[in-house]
Amino acid sequence: MYWNSLSEHLRSQYGGKVYKLALSSGCTCPNRDGTLGRRGCIFCDGAGAFAAAGDIPSQLAAAKARVVAKAGPNARYIAYFQSFTNTYGPVDRLRALYTAAMAPPEVAVLSIATRPDCLGPEVLSLLAELNRSKPVWVELGLQTIHPASAAYIRRGYDLPVYDRAAAALRAAGVTVVVHQILGLPGETLADMAETAQYIGASGANGIKFHLLHVLRGTDLAADWQAGKVRTMELDAYIAALEACIRRLPRQVVIHRLTGDGAKRDLLAPLWSGDKKRVLNAIHAAFRRDDLEQGSGLPDP
Numbered sequence: 001m002y003w004n005s006l007s008e009h010l011r012s013q014y015g016g017k018v019y020k021l022a023l024s025s026g027c028t029c030p031n032r033d034g035t036l037g038r039r040g041c042i043f044c045d046g047a048g049a050f051a052a053a054g055d056i057p058s059q060l061a062a063a064k065a066r067v068v069a070k071a072g073p074n075a076r077y078i079a080y081f082q083s084f085t086n087t088y089g090p091v092d093r094l095r096a097l098y099t100a101a102m103a104p105p106e107v108a109v110l111s112i113a114t115r116p117d118c119l120g121p122e123v124l125s126l127l128a129e130l131n132r133s134k135p136v137w138v139e140l141g142l143q144t145i146h147p148a149s150a151a152y153i154r155r156g157y158d159l160p161v162y163d164r165a166a167a168a169l170r171a172a173g174v175t176v177v178v179h180q181i182l183g184l185p186g187e188t189l190a191d192m193a194e195t196a197q198y199i200g201a202s203g204a205n206g207i208k209f210h211l212l213h214v215l216r217g218t219d220l221a222a223d224w225q226a227g228k229v230r231t232m233e234l235d236a237y238i239a240a241l242e243a244c245i246r247r248l249p250r251q252v253v254i255h256r257l258t259g260d261g262a263k264r265d266l267l268a269p270l271w272s273g274d275k276k277r278v279l280n281a282i283h284a285a286f287r288r289d290d291l292e293q294g295s296g297l298p299d300p
């Protein structure tokens with residue numbers, strides 16, 4: 001069995017566990033502020049508050065305080081701008097945020113989640129510059145390569161936009177991590193595996209798998225309540241994960257095997273709320289099936 005897990009990858013790079021410190025940039029999202037749309041992606045609940053939660057040093061200190069007991073005094077950290085579109089704003093403001101986040105010596109990596117249509121030349125050159133002092137990871141929410149699914153989720157950009165952004169980030173030496181959602185309405189196992197293979201072939205360094213899950217208050221919830229959308233069962237989700245991982249090059253790091261939305265707002269599938277049980281089931285299936293990352297790719 002082989003799959004390239006983030007925890008193993010970090011252990012080999014940094015000699016131990018590396019902890020994420022979630023930070024708020026205060027950036028909005030063009031899919032919510034009216035530039036592209038006001039209702040966002042169909043599954044997005046807009047959680048995470050647009051307003052910045054204090055300056056970056058205070059946010060870092062608060063986030064560290066939450067994990068320091070298990071992390072210990074010598075732990076390394078990933079400063080992680082997770083919610084919303086964290087490259088959407090004036091480049092001077094972004095520079096100030098990013099440099100503050102990566103300044104502490106114990107911060108080993110700067111990680112920034114964003115959209116591929118929010119990576120203009122100035123932002124790209126800032127990321128390239130910062131990447132020369134510490135590794136910069138950029139997470140792109142691609143979710144699918146299939147146009148019908150992209151339209152349904154109201155992603156708001158076409159596949160060539162992703163292609164250009166991924167290529168520009170790789171050319172700048174920045175680590176690219178791509179999000180894929182499994183279980184989008186109408187997608188078959190083959191469709192999902194095709195997306196994973198495409199992500200691997202696009203030069204992505206890492207991938208995050210998410211399960212399509214329905215959160216209260218989203219437009220997806222309305223479709224689910226109307227019976228227009230069904231969510232996956234756990235066995236089907238695991239089968240899809242395995243199909244995708246078999247189509248990923250072995251060097252692609254798997255950052256996440258399932259999503260974890262806010263439990264109090266989770267409408268479906270309810271099994272996904274028990275993350276520990278889900279991960280145990282996934283790991284057991286990987287062992288049972290002797291999963292080999294990349295085994296479904298043609299020989300080079």
Ligand code: SF4
Binds near residue numbers: 029030
């Ligand atoms: S791009 Fe992200 S923040 Fe913006 S609407 Fe979609 S999921 Fe929400």
